[in-house]
Amino acid sequence: MALNFHQLHIFYTVADKGSFSAAAQALHMTQPAVTMQVQSLEDYFGTKLLHRSTKRIELSEAGRTLLPFAQRSIDLIRDTDSTMSKFTKQLKGRLQLGASLTIGEYILPRLLGPFAQEYPHIAISMKVMNTAQIMDEIVNHQLNFGLIEAPVNHPDMHMEAVMSDELKLVVSSKHPLAKADRVTIEEALAHPVVLREQGSGTRLVMEEELRSKQIDPNEMNIVMELGSTGAVKSAVEAGLGVSFLSGSSIKHEEALGLIRAIPVTGLQFKRQFYSIYLKSALLPISxxxxxxxxxxxxxRQWL
Incomplete structure (x- = not known):
């Protein structure tokens, strides 16, 4: 019997999850199949890798020694897939991902076209939802991965920055600030403010930048909290208040002269967009x- 990557991946997942049942769920396998593969690996090395108990498995000394090698083998496979994917032009399959609201509504539609031209045989299925919903569907294996607007802490998730973005102060073209070339944050916040709902990635970035300049977000005159970027843009256009939105989300309204983005002196609302997926998962090549x-x-050529 030869050592194979599949068994190392299963062993690593069992060690990471702490039980055969949790590993089986993560790997879409039956528990007996997981147990059999770990036993085969133990037979190959001629030693126990795991000590089974009624509560949680524990690694033996041999298992603790093997674990970093299993981790490195998983990383190597991922790096290999990533490196070789650029040479694979005839891919087939379905790309299933979740995207948070700003990314899904305004960023990805401009990128999926060029991607589809380069890889025409990959069918794309995208769900637009909030970060919590994306994480839940990834954990439950309903999505391969997600793209989100703010970093999250989750013990089972791998997170990586893949895109950059910047929020802009936006006002109606008829707003008193619309003719200014640049404003201070104090001048901006002297006016009513329309924001995304609490917990949105856009709002978190804006509030963190304000706090970094010793400005309390709770002191803003917030007249509306809305659940989508489109609703915020409509409120700004109607003159109900100023807001802070992704520059990628306002290009259409700017081109039509409906709203205007104004630089804020001494402030830059820069952020990263992140990919997230399960640490134990090996993503499909698509x-x-x-x-x-x-x-x-x-x-930038498409955004």
């Missing part, structure tokens, strides 16, 4: 190819 596309292409 997903690896799309993430490589995001990392290596000059996305």
């Amino acid at each position: 997903a690896v190819t799309f993430l490589t596309f995001l990392r290596e292409k000059d996305l």
Whole structure:
């Protein structure tokens, strides 16, 4: 019997999850199949790798020694897929991903066209939802990976910055600030403010930047909190208040002269967009190819 990567991946997932049942769920396998593969690996090495108990498995000394090698083998396979994906032009399959609201509504539609031209045989299925919903569907294996607007802490998730973005102060073209070339944050916040709902990635970035300049976000005159970027843009256009939105989300309204983005002196609301997926998962080559596309292409030509 030869050592194989599949068994190392299963062993690593069992060690990471702490039980055969949790590993089986993560790997879409039956528990007996997981147990059999780990036993085969133990037979290959001629030693126990795991000590089974009624509560949680524990690594033996041999298992602790093997674990970093299993991790390195998983990393190597991922790096290999990522490196070779750029040479694979005849991919087939379905790309399933989740995207948070700003990314899904305004960023990805401009990128999926060029991606589809380069990889015409990959069918794309995208769900637009909030970050919590994306994470839930990834954990439950309903999505391969997601793209989100703010970093999250989750013990089972791998997270990587794949795109950059910047929020802009936006006002109606008829707003008193519309003719200014530049304003201070104090001048901007002297007016009513319309924002995305609490917990949105856009709002988190804006509030963190204000706090970094010793400005309390709670002191803003917030007249509306809305659940989508489109609703915020409509409120700004109607003159109900100023806001802070992704520059990529306002290009159409700017071109029509409906709203205007104004630089704020001493403040830059820069942020990263992140990919997230399960640490224990090996992404399908279609997903690896799309993430490589995001990392290596000059996305500004489409955004």
